[in-house]
Amino acid sequence: KxxxxxxxxxxxxxxxxxxxxxxxxxxxxxxxxxxxQTPGQGLQFLFEYFSETQRNKGNFxxxxxxxxxxxxxxxxxxxxxxxxxxxxxLCASSPYGQGYGYTFGSGTRLTVV
Amino acid sequence: xxxxxxxxxxxxxxxxxxxxxxxxxKTSINNLQWYRQNSGRGLVHLILIRSNEREKHSxxxxxxxxxxxxxSSLLITASRAADTASYFCAPQDGxxxxxxxxxxxxxxxxxx
Numbered sequence: 001k002x003x004x005x006x007x008x009x010x011x012x013x014x015x016x017x018x019x020x021x022x023x024x025x026x027x028x029x030x031x032x033x034x035x036x037q038t039p040g041q042g043l044q045f046l047f048e049y050f051s052e053t054q055r056n057k058g059n060f061x062x063x064x065x066x067x068x069x070x071x072x073x074x075x076x077x078x079x080x081x082x083x084x085x086x087x088x089x090l091c092a093s094s095p096y097g098q099g100y101g102y103t104f105g106s107g108t109r110l111t112v113v
Numbered sequence: 114x115x116x117x118x119x120x121x122x123x124x125x126x127x128x129x130x131x132x133x134x135x136x137x138x139k140t141s142i143n144n145l146q147w148y149r150q151n152s153g154r155g156l157v158h159l160i161l162i163r164s165n166e167r168e169k170h171s172x173x174x175x176x177x178x179x180x181x182x183x184x185s186s187l188l189i190t191a192s193r194a195a196d197t198a199s200y201f202c203a204p205q206d207g208x209x210x211x212x213x214x215x216x217x218x219x220x221x222x223x224x225x
Contacts, residue, residue, distance in 0.1 A: 004155075033212055043156075043201070043215040056212040090155055092213075098205060099163075101146055102213060104155035 002026065004105035006091050012111045018079040021108045025072050025093030031055075032074040033102065034066060037088040046089075049074055050097060081112045115139055116214040117185075117202035125222045132189040134219040136202030137182075145178060145185050146203045146213065156201065159187070192223045 005024040013019050025032050033056075034046040045058040049068035066076040072093070078085055088109050092102035117136045126132055136145065144163045148156040160176045162169045162185065169176045175188040189196055199220050203213035 035215075042217050045212050045214055048212045058212075088153065092156070097212070099144060099161075101158035101161045102148075102156075103158060104148075106155045107153075109153075 004091055004093050004103050006089075006105035006108050008108060009106065010109045010111075012113060013081050015081055015083060015112055017081050018077060019081060019110060020075055020077045021089055021091075021110075023074045023076075023091030023093075023105060025074070025091075026103055029093035029095050029103070030072055031094040031097035031100075032068055032072060033092045033094075033097075034074070034076050035090040035092070036060075037090060037107075038086075043090075046076065048097065055097070078110075083112050086110060086112045115142075115204055115206055116216050117145070117204045118216050119200065119202055119219045121219060122217065123220045123222070125224065126192055128192060128194055128223055128225050130192055130223075132192050132196070132221055132223070134187045134200050134202075134221070136185045136187070136204075136216075138185075138202075138204040139183065140206055141180070141183075142204040142206045144205050146205065147174075147176060147185075147187050148201045148203065148215075149198045150201065150218070151198045159200075189221075192221075194223050194225045197221060197223045 033048040048056040068074045088107045090107045092104045094100045094102045147159040199218040201218040
């Protein structure tokens, strides 16, 4: 059974640009969550999608957005990048979310210069 | 959803020793999950314990849950250098349909 696949693994972008990260969940998993991890703030929840609907949202500015497709694949987009957006972005999938463990991908390391 | 608070923040032990990490939370939960993260990589799900369970085992891992004290502990027996990682707990309450809120974790260092 394939795991959670995140692409790309590494990314370097310039301030002001936008970026799209992709996440392919485990087949059959309908819940996909996104997290940002930085040394200073730790692991912070961005948002969770279930059956193409955003079900939960963390405390991030509107520059951070996401979506989920009918095949459960998910993308997150960050517009107008800032230096502080440099982080490891983790995607996790679960069959339904509540009451089930999450399987995490290896993450996308984003560096904003 | 609520955040768990792990304690201690850091733990350093010798290979072969046991490691115990604790997690406290604030309000009633449906389940509590433990995850491990090796440096700079994704998290790995270790154990999910439901609110009506008191103890759960998985290999060298033992998790206990005390809902009256709103706390959980993770015991790793006979630690190995490969257990060196950060460990996070994530309580899930009825209001959290699908998100986990992580604390700062416990950084475990197992010295060979």
